[in-house]
Amino acid sequence: MRTCFFMRHGEAEMRAPSDSLRxxxxxxxxxxxxxxxxxxxxxxxxxTLLHSPYVRATQTAEIVGEIFSRIKSVHVMELATPDDDPRACLNALEPFAGHNFILVTHMPLVAALAALLEHGGSFPSTGFQTSEIREYEMPVWGLGCGMEKSRIY
Structure with missing residues (x-):
């Protein structure tokens, strides 16, 4: 059984020169x-630790890496920003699906990824709180193949 974790970044400042720099x-x-x-x-x-290139997601991933000592590798996911296409992001995650991984990303993308993994479509998923992690198990990687196992707040 494969396991993945989706995490929303921690609380970020409201103002910055651009959204990506918060x-x-x-x-x-x-x-x-x-x-x-x-x-x-x-x-x-x-x-395996994956994260959006935005500053707040990178900082969140750094903290996760400091605390969770069993990180196999770290990768920046260019398709994991708030405005990216959820299906494109899910496809970009496929090479990591053979390993247990955690993806640190943003709303609304993280909720859309959860809906795709669980339901195979854009079925509404509840939003993630900041710093929230959800664990999913799946027998194979693909749309509608995941089942939420736990939430970590």
Missing amino acids: ELTAYGRTRTREVAERLASHHEGEL
Whole structure:
């Protein structure tokens, strides 16, 4: 059974020169550490760490990597920004589907990815809170093949 985790970045500042440059707030850093600690106690295996190139997702991924010591490798996912196409992102994740991985990304993309994985289409998925992680299991990688196993807040 394959496992993947989708995570929304931590709370970010409201103002920056551009959306891609928004940094985590102090609360966002603290909350992300707490959630990463829960992930570390929840999941015993290795994970490949994937993240959006935006600053807040990169900072969130760095914190996850510090806390979760069993990171196999780290990759920037160019198709994991807030405005990217969910199907294109899901296709870009396929090479990592043979490994357990965590993707740190943004709303609304993360909710759309969850809907595709669980339902195979744009069936509405509930939004992710900042720093929230959802775990999915699937026998094979593909649309509608995932089942939510847990949520880590």
